[in-house]
Amino acid sequence: MIVGAVTLFAILPAYEIWIHKKGRDTYLPLHLFKNIRFQSAAWNTGIAAGVYYGFSIVFPQIVSIIYYGRGEISEYDIGTLAGLAPMSFVFAQMCHGPIVWFTGPKWAMIGSAVVGVACLTACAADIDNRQLTMGLLIVGCYAMGIVESVSITTSTFPLRSQEEIGQGGGLSGSTRNFVSAISLAIYTATLNNRLNQTVPAQINSVALGLGLPASSLDALAAAVRGSASYDAVAGLTPAIQEAIQEPFRIAFRDAAKTVFFVSLAFSGSALILSFFTTENDESTADYVAAGMHGKSEEKAYHDEKVADTGSK
Template identity: 45%
Template sequence: METSTDTKLTSEHLETAERDHPDVGIQNEKPLDDDEDRAPEARGREAATIDKSYRLSARFLGSMAAIGLGFCGGTGGYALIAPVLGEINNDLGPSPNVTWVGIVYVLSEAVFFALVGKLSDIFGRRWFFIIGSLIGVVGSIVGATAQNINTLIGSEVLIGISAAFQISFFWVISEIVPMRWRYLANSYAYMITIPTNPLAAKIAFTFQKTLIKWRGSFWFITGVNALSAICWYLFYHPPTFKMLHRKKLAKDLLLHFDWVGLLLYTGGLLIFLLGLNWGGALYVLVGTIKRVAANSTRYPWTDGHVIGCLVAGGVILFICFPAWELLLPFKNVEPFLPLYLFTNVSYQACCWLTGIGAGCYYGFSLVWPQAVASLYTLSYDRQGTLAGLAAMGFVFGQMFGGIMGTVIGPRTSIISTMWIAAPVLMAAAADPLNMKLTMGLIITGAFFIGASEAQAAVSSTFSLRTQEELGTAGGLAGAIRSFVSVVAVAIYSTVLTNRRGQTIPRYVTPAVEEAGLPASSVPALLSGLAGQGALSASSVPGLTAAINATAVEAYRHANAEAYKTIFFTSFAFGGAGMILVWFVSSNDKSKENYVAGHVHDPRQAKALEAAES
C-alpha cells in the first residue's frame, strides 16, 4: 500500500536526482543519452536519497515478484519439457521433427535478446515485459493443447521469444537495486526457479504419472507466466517514454533507429545458428534414451544446407553487420549496438563467461540424462531424480555465487570457481560406469561453474560507460550467452553421436558374435538396444537371454567410452573460461550505492513526466 508520505518522498527524489547523477562504470566517458532529455525520476541516484520505505513498497516488492516469476516461466519452457520429450513424441508422433522443439526455443531466445534490451532502453520497459509474459501464456497454452509435433514446435517458438524477455532478469533486477546488492538480488531470482530448473526433471517425470501427463508441465508454465504478467502490470512502473524523452517524439526515434543494423544482426544470427543446428546428428532432448530413437540426423556437415547457412550467416553477422555499424552513413542514427561494447574487455570477458557457463548447463542437461539411462540400471523414478542432478548443481551454484560475489568480491570468486569447475567436470571421464564418482564430480563441477556464470552475468552490468545502457548491454550479453549455448549443444550432440557410432560397433558387435549371435541379426540388436525396436527372439533372430545380457553389458561399456569423450570435450569450454576470468575487472566500490533505475507510483506518472530539469 502506497502512502501519502511516499508522494512527498518522490518529489524529493526529483530534486536530489538533479544534484546526484554520477556516470557509473570503469570508463569515464560521457553517456550517450542526453541527461537533459530525461526527467529527474528517470535518472540514477544514490541509495541514500531513496527513502527506506521504498524497499517495502508494493511497487518494488511486486516488481521483484514479476521478475522472479517471469524467470521461472522462461526456464520452465525448456527444462520441464526436455526430460520427457521422448514420451511427448510417442504421444503426438513419432516425428523426425521432434528435435526442433528444443532447438527453436534457444534460437528464438538468442535472436530476441538484444532486440528486447535495445528497444526497452529507448521506449521504456513496462509494456515490453508485460507483453513478453503474455506471449509465454499463449505459447504454453498452445503447447498444452497441441495435437501434433509441428504445433508443439510452434509453441516453443513463442515460449522462446517470451524467454528472451523473462531471462533478461539479471539486468532488470540490477536496475532497481543498489549496485552492491545486485549479486544477492539475482540469487533471489535463481531461488524462484527451483521448481522449473533444478527440480524440473523430477516434476516433469511426476506429471507423467498423472492423467494429463506432459501437458501438466505446460499448464503449470501457463499459470506461472500468467501470474508474472499480472505482477508486471500491477506493480512494475519504470520510467515511461515521456520520462525518458521529454524533448523527443516517438516517431523521430523510430525514424532514426538503426533498422538496417537490426536486420543484419538478427538475420545473420538466425541463419548462422540454423546452420549449426542443421549440421551433424542431433540428439532428442529426453530424460531416457531407451524410450525414443537415439538420434535424428539432419544433414552432414558437408551438405549445402549447412555450409550455405554457416557461410551466409557468418558473412552477414561477422562482416556485414560490423562494417555497417562502423561506417554508418547516417549521422543522426545511433548504431543498433554501441561499438564500445565490443572493445570493452571486461564486459566481453563476462559475456563469454556466461556463455561458457550456459553452454555447460545446456550441454550437460542434454548429455547427462542420456548417460543416466545408458550407463545405469535404475527405476523410472530414480532416472527422473538423477537426470536433473547436473541442472540442480548448476542452479544451486548460481544461488551461492551471489553470496560469494557479495562477500569476497566477484573477480576473486569468478576466477576461483571457474578454475575448480573446469578440471572437475573433465575428471568425470575417469570412470563413467562408477555412478557415485561420476555424479559427485558432475554435481560439484556444475555447482562451481554455475556460481561463476551467475557472477559473470551480473558483473557484465558494472563495466558500462553509463548505466542507462543496461538494457542494450544486457541484451547483447544474453545473445552471446545463447549463441555459445547453441554452439555447445551442437558440439556435444555431434561428438556424442559420432563417438557412439564408433564405440558401439567396436564393443557390442564382437561380443555378441562371440556369444553366438548371427552377424545378420546384429543391426536389429543394435536398434533394440537404442530403443528403436524390440529385444526379442522374434525381432532379433538367434537372441537368447545370455546373449542379451552380454549385449547389454557391452552396450554399457561402449556408451561409457563415448561419454568419456564428452567429458573431455567439456574442457574445451572450461579451459577457455579459465583464461577469460583473468580479464574480468574489479568493481568500483565508490559506485556500490548507486541505483540505476526506479519504479514509481503510477498515480504520479503524469507529474513525473512533466517535471522540469
C-alpha cells in the same frame, strides 16, 4: 549455427560500422565489441550455460544406461539423479550473491572456474564409480553455475554508461544463446560420433559369436541405441539381446568419457575469460543513471490515484 555466427559477428558489425560512417545512430554502440571486460563476461554467460545444457542432456543418459542398466539404482531414482546437473546450477544461482560479497566477482569467477575445470574433466576418470562421478559432477556443475551467475550479473558493469544497459544486456543475452547452442550441439555430436565407433567395437563380436548374421549388425546397433526396434533385427534371439546389454553399457561409458573431456574446452575457456572480469567499482555504488521520480512526486501520484478511486 554458421548463419547465426556470420550474422552476429560479421554482418552485424559491418552494418554498424557502415551506419556509423553515414553519421547515423548505430543499433549497438561499436565500443561494445571492443570492450574486453564486457565481451569476456558476455561470452562466459554462454560458455558456462553450455555446461548446464550439455550435461542436462548427457548425464541423464549415463544414469539410465550405465547405473540403472547394471542394477545400481531403482527406476524411482533415475529422475532424481538425472537432475543433478540442473539442480547444482540452480543452487549456485541461489548462492552466488554471498560468495561475490566476500570475494568480489573476479575472484569468485576465477576460483569457481578452477574448481569446475578440475571436477568436470575428472568425471571421465571412472564413470563406473557412481559415487565418485556424482560427487565430481555436483561440485563441478555448482562451480560453473557460479561462473554463469556472476558473469550474467556483471556483464553490464563495464559499460561506459548505464544508459546503455539495455543494448549491452541484449547483446550479452544473444551471445549467451549463440554459444550455449553451439556447445549443446558439440556435446550431442561428440556422444553420437563416439557411439558410432564404440558400439560396433563392443557388440559386434558378441553378436556374431552367438549366430547373428553380419547383415543385421547395423540394425542391431540402431536398436541397442534406441533409434530402432529390436523387431527389425533379422536373426536376433533373446539370448543375443541379453548378451549385448553389458557390452553396450561399456560402449556408452567409453563414449561418455569423451564428452567429459570435451567439456574442458568450454570450462577451460571460461577460466581464461574469468581473468578479464571487472571488479565492483565502489565509487559508483550509489550512482543512479536516470531518475524516474522522487519521493514527493511519488506521494503526489499516490494521493491523486486515491482521490480518483474515491470519486468513482
